[in-house]
Amino acid sequence: MSDYNFEDINRMYFDVLKEIGNIGAGNATTAISDMLGLRLNMEVPQVKLLSFQELGSAVSAEDDTIAGIYLELHNDLEGSMMFLLKMDSAHYLVNRLMGRAEGYDAPFDEMDLSALKEIGNIIMGSYLSALATMTKMRIAPSVPFLAIDMAAAILSVPAIQFGQFGDDALLIETEFGDDVKVSGFFILLPEPDSYGKILSALGIEM
Amino acid sequence: MGTTVKVGMADLNLCKSPDMITTLGLGSCIGIALYDPVKKIGGLAHIMLPDSTQMKNNQNIAKFADTGIEELVRRMIAAGASKGRLVAKIAGGAKMFEVSVGSNIGNIGARNAEASKKKLRELGIPLRAEDTGLNYGRTVELYTETGEFRIKSVGKPVKII
Numbered sequence: 001m002s003d004y005n006f007e008d009i010n011r012m013y014f015d016v017l018k019e020i021g022n023i024g025a026g027n028a029t030t031a032i033s034d035m036l037g038l039r040l041n042m043e044v045p046q047v048k049l050l051s052f053q054e055l056g057s058a059v060s061a062e063d064d065t066i067a068g069i070y071l072e073l074h075n076d077l078e079g080s081m082m083f084l085l086k087m088d089s090a091h092y093l094v095n096r097l098m099g100r101a102e103g104y105d106a107p108f109d110e111m112d113l114s115a116l117k118e119i120g121n122i123i124m125g126s127y128l129s130a131l132a133t134m135t136k137m138r139i140a141p142s143v144p145f146l147a148i149d150m151a152a153a154i155l156s157v158p159a160i161q162f163g164q165f166g167d168d169a170l171l172i173e174t175e176f177g178d179d180v181k182v183s184g185f186f187i188l189l190p191e192p193d194s195y196g197k198i199l200s201a202l203g204i205e206m
Numbered sequence: 207m208g209t210t211v212k213v214g215m216a217d218l219n220l221c222k223s224p225d226m227i228t229t230l231g232l233g234s235c236i237g238i239a240l241y242d243p244v245k246k247i248g249g250l251a252h253i254m255l256p257d258s259t260q261m262k263n264n265q266n267i268a269k270f271a272d273t274g275i276e277e278l279v280r281r282m283i284a285a286g287a288s289k290g291r292l293v294a295k296i297a298g299g300a301k302m303f304e305v306s307v308g309s310n311i312g313n314i315g316a317r318n319a320e321a322s323k324k325k326l327r328e329l330g331i332p333l334r335a336e337d338t339g340l341n342y343g344r345t346v347e348l349y350t351e352t353g354e355f356r357i358k359s360v361g362k363p364v365k366i367i
Contacts, residue, residue, distance in 0.1 A: 153343020
């Protein structure tokens, strides 16, 4: 396992990782629909393998403000996960959850921030439960952490984690919505040993 | 005003007066600006990790504080700068998420800042100013006409160091 770097793994098992991404994002969309009491349609998620030079501007322009919610993962799977939203999507989801009129975009107050954290937590939780079911692994996420800042600054966190083992990262973009489209982005960052565990749990020998 | 040179993540470059060199959205990474005030040559490295010797995957020299700074100095000398005149300013190294202390990314920003300063000391390049740590992202701009290092953050006034 340790003889492989992330590039090899990502390229060889792109299809498997894509499938995990599809199922995880599907579950996450269902979770948002339930939470907001909406019927949401999901587009087919786009799974991209990006160099970290590309990662900084993959969600939005590098110095655009975005929201990032981050979880640390423990137990059978060690690593972390991020869910990223552009600000218009973040405002849309918070407004729906808080029962506000659409288009309200005053800066988030404490209550809004904690709602946003929880939205991220629920979305990533349902993604992770899909992954846990498929792999029969136990995954224990931390409490959610939130940052609202420049896209490249938030993405420096996964970039640094990927950067320790390779030069690219797997980004999953999923769009869902009714009349308004919301784009969310997932980044799953297993540590290299955990990557191997996920793949062997799915019956793939390294 | 001259043109603007943009440096990406794990990247470095340089320019001469009247040009400006910038990197957008430093989070836990560090932007290391080197400047020769006589030749008015400015260089900027955007490093992600502290130490290349601890990594197996270390081909990209601009990714690490140690090899990135060495390479930037080499390129600046090749472009006509004098090593004895180089001065440094650094920014970045934030802790973007308030994660637990034991986390492997929790203190990466601080480690990046520390490793950058250590390398500058080794090379005998004086650190004139720094704006590191805390919990927010920074866009930096080095103006080669003056050596000014401007730092922009979301919801904060522009800082000049």
